[in-house]
Amino acid sequence: MSAMLGSHSTIDCWLARWPTRDGWDWVRATLGSALAVDAAALSIVRDEQGKPHFTGALREWHFSLSHSGGRALLALAQDQPVGVDLESPRPRRRLLDLAQRFFTAAETSALRGLPEEERLHAFYALWTAKEAVLKAAGVGIGYGLAKAGMAWRGPDWVVDQFADALAPAAAWQLQRLDLPAALLGHLAWRGPQRLVQLIDTTC
Structure with a gap:
């Protein structure tokens, strides 16, 4: 697949079917095509x-990958660390117990106040945003989802109060991506606003 990158200030995203095998072959092929580099020549390592x-x-380029429900979401940006997360919402038992474990008290209270038919969607929207x-910050869930505090501004969450190395929240951009109804996904980066281009190859 060949894709034309946007400008330096653009963040390019791809939604695709996630191969049951060799998913990273797709990642390399997509990134190589976008950067006009042989996929086999891409040097990719993992940090601690x-x-x-x-x-x-290519170290000035940054990418992020997430996959769920047989779909994958990939983001690529120049001179800008990015983060994406994708989820295919599915019913969860004891949803509010999970919220109390991972989210802030204010976020859990907001979820509790929503109609039950809206709560599951809002839970996954919050999870993907965090x-x-x-x-994007280069840390894992173990760092603490609660440190990226969000506020409910229906129909979505917005950045609110970030703690420690994530602060200040005002420095962050958070964008919910326009995905098929069965999926929820967010893109985040710390810095000025950028144009986001989403390429859906699942159609």
Whole structure:
């Protein structure tokens, strides 16, 4: 697949079917095509947090990957660390117990106040927003989802109060991506606004 990158200020995203085998072959092929580099020549390593990144001549480029429900979401940006998270919402038992474990008291209260038919969707929207932020910051879930505090501004969450190395929240951009109804996904980055281009190859 060949894709034309946007400008330096653009963040390019791809939604695709996630191969049951050799998913990273698709990642390499997509990134190689976008960067006009032989996929086999891409030098990708993982840091101590497990986050993959380029080395060598492409180290100014940053990418993030998430997959769920047989779909994959990939983001690529120049001179800008990014994070994406994708989820295929499915019913969860004891949803509010999970919220109390991972989210802030204010977030859990907001979820509790929603009609039950809206709560599951809002839970996954919050999860993907938080995880996208942590990925962009180069840390994992173990760093603490609660440190990326969000506020409910129906129909979505917005950045609110970030703690420790994530602060200040005002420095962050968070965008919910326009995905098929069965999926929820967010893109996050710390820095000025950028144009986001989403390429859906699942159609």
